Amino acid sequence: MKFTLLSACALLLWSSCSFNDKINAVLPIYGSREPVTKTVNGKQVTDTVYQTIPDFEFVNQYGKTINRKSLDGSIYVADFFFTSCPSICPIMHRNMLKVYETFKNAANVKILSHSIDPNHDSVPVLKNYADKLGVTGDTWWFLQGKKESTYKLAESYLVAVQEDSKAAGGFVHSGYFILIDKQKRIRGTYDGTKPEDADKLIADIKTLQNEPQSMIAQ
Amino acid sequence: MKATIITMLLTAIICMVYSCQSEDQIEYMRYYTAGQDLYKTKCQNCHGAQGEGLAALIPPLTDSIYLKANSNKLACYVQNGLQLPILVKGKAFNGQMPPAGLSPIEIAQVLTYVKNSFGNNMGLYNVEKANQDLINCN
Numbered sequence: 001m002k003f004t005l006l007s008a009c010a011l012l013l014w015s016s017c018s019f020n021d022k023i024n025a026v027l028p029i030y031g032s033r034e035p036v037t038k039t040v041n042g043k044q045v046t047d048t049v050y051q052t053i054p055d056f057e058f059v060n061q062y063g064k065t066i067n068r069k070s071l072d073g074s075i076y077v078a079d080f081f082f083t084s085c086p087s088i089c090p091i092m093h094r095n096m097l098k099v100y101e102t103f104k105n106a107a108n109v110k111i112l113s114h115s116i117d118p119n120h121d122s123v124p125v126l127k128n129y130a131d132k133l134g135v136t137g138d139t140w141w142f143l144q145g146k147k148e149s150t151y152k153l154a155e156s157y158l159v160a161v162q163e164d165s166k167a168a169g170g171f172v173h174s175g176y177f178i179l180i181d182k183q184k185r186i187r188g189t190y191d192g193t194k195p196e197d198a199d200k201l202i203a204d205i206k207t208l209q210n211e212p213q214s215m216i217a218q
Numbered sequence: 219m220k221a222t223i224i225t226m227l228l229t230a231i232i233c234m235v236y237s238c239q240s241e242d243q244i245e246y247m248r249y250y251t252a253g254q255d256l257y258k259t260k261c262q263n264c265h266g267a268q269g270e271g272l273a274a275l276i277p278p279l280t281d282s283i284y285l286k287a288n289s290n291k292l293a294c295y296v297q298n299g300l301q302l303p304i305l306v307k308g309k310a311f312n313g314q315m316p317p318a319g320l321s322p323i324e325i326a327q328v329l330t331y332v333k334n335s336f337g338n339n340m341g342l343y344n345v346e347k348a349n350q351d352l353i354n355c356n
Binding site for chain 2: 084
C-alpha cells in the first residue's frame with residue numbers, strides 16, 4: 001500500500017514535470033488569425049494565417065537602411081527608448097545587455113531598439129550610445145526614423161498583444177521587450193525593467209531557435 | 219575600597235563611552251536605512267542595485283578613491299546634477315546626471331548610503347556636513 005502511494009506520488013511528480021516542459025516548449029502566437037481555405041491538389045485545405053508585423057523602414061547606428069526584409073531569417077527583440085531617457089531606459093538596456101551578451105555570436109538573433117526621439121537621436125548620437133554600451137557588429141541595431149512610423153509600429157505590436165493578453169499601456173512608455181519569430185509573428189512580451197523577465201526572454205529565444213522547421217514553414 | 223571606587227569609575231566611563239558610541243551608531247543607521255530607500259527610488263535605475271553603473275554610459279559608485287577625493291562635492295552633484303568629463307575606476311565618463319530633486323537631509327541620507335555601500339566605508343555624512351558642502355556649489 002505504502003509503496004503504491006509512493007510510486008503514485010513519484011509518477012505524479014514526474015508527469016507534472018514533463019507537463020511543464022511541454023508548456024515551455026511552445027510559445028504562444030499573438031495577434032489576430034484568419035482561417036484561409038485554399039485548394040491544394042484538388043483538396044480543400046484550411047490554413048491559419050497569423051498576423052505579422054507591418055513593413056517599416058528605419059536607419060541604424062551605422063547609417064544603413066533597415067526594413068522588414070533585413071530581418072528575414074532572424075528571431076528578434078524590439079524595444080522603444082531614447083538616449084537621453086533618465087528614467088527606465090538605463091534599466092531596460094542593462095537587462096538587454098544580458099540578452100545581447102548571450103546571442104551576440106548567433107547569426108539568427110537580432111535586437112532592435114527604436115528611438116522615439118529622432119530629433120535628438122541622430123545616427124551619430126545612436127552610434128555613440130552603442131559604443132558606450134559596448135555594442136559592436138550587427139546583432140543590436142539602434143534605429144531612428146520618422147516619429148509617426150515608430151509609433152505606428154509600436155501600436156501594431158500593442159494592438160496584436162492586447163487581443164491576447166493583459167499587457168496594457170503603451171510599449172513606448174512602459175519599457176516592454178517584444179519577441180518576434182522568423183515569420184514575423186509576435187511570440188512574447190516582457191517587462192524590460194525586470195531582470196527575471198530578461199532571463200525568461202533569453203530562455204524563450206532559445207526555444208524559438210529550436211522550434212522545428214515544420215512549424216516555421218506555415 | 220580604593221580599588222572598588224576606581225572600578226566603579228572605570229565602569230561608568232566605559233558605559234558613557236559605549237552609550238555615546240551607540241547613539242552615533244543609531245544616527246548612522248537612521249541615515250543609512252533612509253538613504254537605502256532613496257537610493258532605490260532615485261539612483262538605482264541608473265547606477266544599478268550593486269552600484270555597478272552601466273557600461274561607459276553611467277559610472278559605477280564603487281570607486282572609493284574617487285568618492286573620497288571628491289567627498290565634499292558629491293552633495294552638489296546630487297543637488298544640481300553633473301555634466302563634466304570625469305574619470306571613475308580608470309574609465310572616462312562624459313554623461314549627464316539630472317538633478318535629483320532631494321532636500322539637504324535626503325542628500326545626506328542617500329550619500330551616507332552610497333559612501334558605505336558597494337565596498338565603500340566612509341562613515342556618517344550628516345545634514346550639517348551636507349549644508350556646509352551645498353553652500354560651496356558653483
